[in-house]
Amino acid sequence: MAQGTTPIESPETEPGRDFTTVSGREVKPVYSEADIAPDDLGANLPLPGEYPYTRGIHPSMYRGKLWTMRQFAGMGTAEQTNERFRFLLSRGQTGLSTAFDNPTLYGWDSDHPLSEGEVGKTGVAMDSLQDMERLFDSIPLDQVSTSMTINAPAAWIFTMFLANAERRGIPFEKLRGTLQNDILKEYIAQKEWIFPPAPHMRIITDLFSFCAEHVPQWNTISISGYHIREAGATAAQELAFTLQDGFTYVEHALAAGMSIDDFAPRLSFFFNSHLDFFEEIAKLRAARRIWARHMKERYGAKNPRSWLCRFHVQTAGCSLTAQQPEVNIVRTALEALAGVLGGCQSLHTNSMDEALALPSDKAVEIALRTQQVIAFESGAANVADPLGGSYFIERLTRDLEDEAEAYFAQIEAMGGMIQAIEKGFPQQELTRAAYEYQRALSDKRKIIVGVNEFVNENEELLIPILEIDESVERDQIAAVKKLRETRDNIAVSRELDALERAARTHANLVPHMLDCSRAYATEGEITQTLIKVFGEFREQSFF
Amino acid sequence: MSGSPIKVVVGKPGLDGHDRGAKVVARTLVEAGMEVVYLGLRQTPESIVAAALEEDADVIGLSVLSGAHMTHFKRVRALMEEKGLGDRLLTGGGIIPTKDQETLAALGVGKLFGPGDDPDAIVDYIREWIREHPREDAV
Numbered sequence: 001m002a003q004g005t006t007p008i009e010s011p012e013t014e015p016g017r018d019f020t021t022v023s024g025r026e027v028k029p030v031y032s033e034a035d036i037a038p039d040d041l042g043a044n045l046p047l048p049g050e051y052p053y054t055r056g057i058h059p060s061m062y063r064g065k066l067w068t069m070r071q072f073a074g075m076g077t078a079e080q081t082n083e084r085f086r087f088l089l090s091r092g093q094t095g096l097s098t099a100f101d102n103p104t105l106y107g108w109d110s111d112h113p114l115s116e117g118e119v120g121k122t123g124v125a126m127d128s129l130q131d132m133e134r135l136f137d138s139i140p141l142d143q144v145s146t147s148m149t150i151n152a153p154a155a156w157i158f159t160m161f162l163a164n165a166e167r168r169g170i171p172f173e174k175l176r177g178t179l180q181n182d183i184l185k186e187y188i189a190q191k192e193w194i195f196p197p198a199p200h201m202r203i204i205t206d207l208f209s210f211c212a213e214h215v216p217q218w219n220t221i222s223i224s225g226y227h228i229r230e231a232g233a234t235a236a237q238e239l240a241f242t243l244q245d246g247f248t249y250v251e252h253a254l255a256a257g258m259s260i261d262d263f264a265p266r267l268s269f270f271f272n273s274h275l276d277f278f279e280e281i282a283k284l285r286a287a288r289r290i291w292a293r294h295m296k297e298r299y300g301a302k303n304p305r306s307w308l309c310r311f312h313v314q315t316a317g318c319s320l321t322a323q324q325p326e327v328n329i330v331r332t333a334l335e336a337l338a339g340v341l342g343g344c345q346s347l348h349t350n351s352m353d354e355a356l357a358l359p360s361d362k363a364v365e366i367a368l369r370t371q372q373v374i375a376f377e378s379g380a381a382n383v384a385d386p387l388g389g390s391y392f393i394e395r396l397t398r399d400l401e402d403e404a405e406a407y408f409a410q411i412e413a414m415g416g417m418i419q420a421i422e423k424g425f426p427q428q429e430l431t432r433a434a435y436e437y438q439r440a441l442s443d444k445r446k447i448i449v450g451v452n453e454f455v456n457e458n459e460e461l462l463i464p465i466l467e468i469d470e471s472v473e474r475d476q477i478a479a480v481k482k483l484r485e486t487r488d489n490i491a492v493s494r495e496l497d498a499l500e501r502a503a504r505t506h507a508n509l510v511p512h513m514l515d516c517s518r519a520y521a522t523e524g525e526i527t528q529t530l531i532k533v534f535g536e537f538r539e540q541s542f543f
Numbered sequence: 544m545s546g547s548p549i550k551v552v553v554g555k556p557g558l559d560g561h562d563r564g565a566k567v568v569a570r571t572l573v574e575a576g577m578e579v580v581y582l583g584l585r586q587t588p589e590s591i592v593a594a595a596l597e598e599d600a601d602v603i604g605l606s607v608l609s610g611a612h613m614t615h616f617k618r619v620r621a622l623m624e625e626k627g628l629g630d631r632l633l634t635g636g637g638i639i640p641t642k643d644q645e646t647l648a649a650l651g652v653g654k655l656f657g658p659g660d661d662p663d664a665i666v667d668y669i670r671e672w673i674r675e676h677p678r679e680d681a682v
Contacts, residue, residue, distance in 0.1 A: 102557070102558035102559065102609050102611075103558065105558070106558050108558075114557070114558065114587070115558075116611075116614055117557065117611035117613065117614025117615065118557055118558050118609055118610070118611045118614075121609055121610030121611055122609055122610055186560075190560050191560030191562065191584055192558075192560050230561075230563070231561075231562075231563045232563050232567075318563075320658070321658060321659050322657050322658045322659055323659050355638065355657075355658040355659070356638065356640065357610075357638065357640060358610075431563075431566050434563050434566065434567055435566070435567050435570050435571075438567045438571075438662060441661070442661050442662065442663050448659065450659075451659040452659075452661070461641075465640060468610065539583060539584060541581055541582065541583025541584070542581070543553075543565070543566035543569040543570055543579075543581045
């Protein structure tokens with residue numbers, strides 16, 4: 001570090017207080033000029049909208065356009081989720097975000113034996129184009145942008161979305177939205193994979209290429225730190241592993257022969273906003289600076305749009321408590337404000353009841369209202385990067401950047417992210433961090449209000465809790481069985497066979513998946529067809 | 544069983560990938576002197592009970608945050624009875640509403656833990672349960 005430190009001793013410190021961040025970072029009592037490099041407030045800190053975009057991707061930030069208010073929603077059947085979507089749009093939400101149930105996230109149909117008990121529980125059940133038609137019924141897909149949180153089977157769920165748009169006469173060029181499509185963080189954190197890494201990376205690259213040609217406004221991937229953080233990572237680990245995953249996707253697309261400026265402008269990111277207000281803001285600023293520099297200087301991108309780290313932010317689910325859930329509204333508001341001051345492009349605010357169940361209508365409405373208060377009442381949206389130039393924020397931004405670079409070097413030395421994942425390196429780093437954080441809670445070095453301090457022993461739960469009716473699973477299974485009896489099964493077999501043949505070559509698989517989707521092949525049938533060629537991934541378990 | 548450490552099989556049944564809690568608890572149990580067999584993700588009730596039988600475990604701990612807890616806990620409990628493990632403790636944690644915890648308790652499932660609970664409380668609970676429920680095959 002070039003910087004010095006503020007020469008202030010801490011004369012008075014209350015005994016027993018902890019002064020580390022939620023990531024365990026030591027912070028000092030005060031920051032001054034002595035804590036930053038001379039250029040960190042000058043040449044190294046251009047205005048918002050200027051490379052390397054530390055202060056934001058647009059010159060006027062939220063004056064030009066507010067962030068998109070996008071609440072992640074999905075439960076039960078496609079009809080129920082459609083109803084929730086329309087409820088949110090009616091309350092002033094400006095984009096949609098789809099949560100799928102576990103069987104869908106693993107590429108299985110609702111009637112797969114291992115789907116039992118899971119259908120529609122943590123998201124909407126999606127088996128075929130038929131469910132996609134019902135999910136987006138009456139929603140103007142050429143006007144509302146749509147995000148889909150799905151990874152391992154992302155490409156063939158997306159082709160169902162495309163097939164539905166096609167049936168409704170909406171041209172692919174008009175579709176706007178984001179596919180999460182980030183398999184690397186699945187191996188690291190969320191654990192919803194199907195194949196080993198190589199075939200997944202191939203399909204992701206196929207999708208970059210297909211969308212560059214046919215769906216130009218679509219964000220082909222949302223490279224996600226969110227789940228890495230939820231699984232226990234520190235802010236620096238979230239930043240480092242996410243951006244390293246991003247470099248890995250870039251390198252695979254380049255190796256497949258694409259040119260950087262053809263796909264890089266459609267790469268997007270997804271970060272967590274945890275409780276440590278200033279550290280989170282610094283992390284988001286550091287992410288923009290690191291990404292811009294690597295894209296321009298390391299990968300030679302020429303189009304300024306390729307340099308932009310555009311991201312969605314979600315408040316930290318792992319910071320929510322089951323105890324006194326109404327207090328979660330306050331936690332979420334602080335985290336959301338950090339996301340806004342960090343310059344996010346879209347934002348999800350968690351609902352107060354999410355440590356207990358999927359959110360109720362009431363809880364999700366308050367969560368959305370929280371964003372609206374920040375946008376329209378707090379004044380936070382009036383000025384771009386209002387914390388830019390703060391000694392503390394600039395020093396934290398620099399420190400997080402340096403820590404991320406140290407991780408990049410360590411991972412490169414292992415041969416890259418895929419090799420690091422195969423060795424279990426990022427997984428072990430965050431398992432260790434999660435354990436250390438839990439110890440800090442057990443030892444009360446860290447305080448969570450209402451959980452390990454200020455506990456209300458006689459608490460009564462006074463908020464409504466959403467339940468998913470058991471009939472959802474029965475209805476969904478009946479619907480998929482009926483579909484298999486009524487569709488043109490000769491066409492389905494023909495398209496699945498064509499997909500299998502293509503998978504054995506180097507052909508782009510997305511057009512074949514689209515043909516399968518058009519024929520109402522189910523998600524599970526497409527998955528099984530590809531497993532025949534690509535095999536399945538097995539994790540080494542450790543703790 | 545006096546003298547030998549308490550043996551706990553920890554697993555995640557079904558499709559839920561949230562393994563942060565299960566891993567923190569597994570490590571806490573080991574630090575407390577218990578022996579932990581961590582089965583990891585994508586287990587079935589059958590595979591978990593088979594492992595408990597093979598390991599002669601004292602305790603089975605399930606982690607379910609996917610909403611499928613009723614299906615998985617009920618099936619594991621039924622299989623434990625069927626395989627002669629009815630005298631062992633079935634406990635666990637996740638996002639499990641109080642109402643469901645009560646239903647499961649009536650079926651012989653032990654205490655279930657949730658977000659915010661201290662992992663050390665799980666250690667205490669297991670130790671106390673074992674003390675109060677000596678195994679029928681104990682010499």
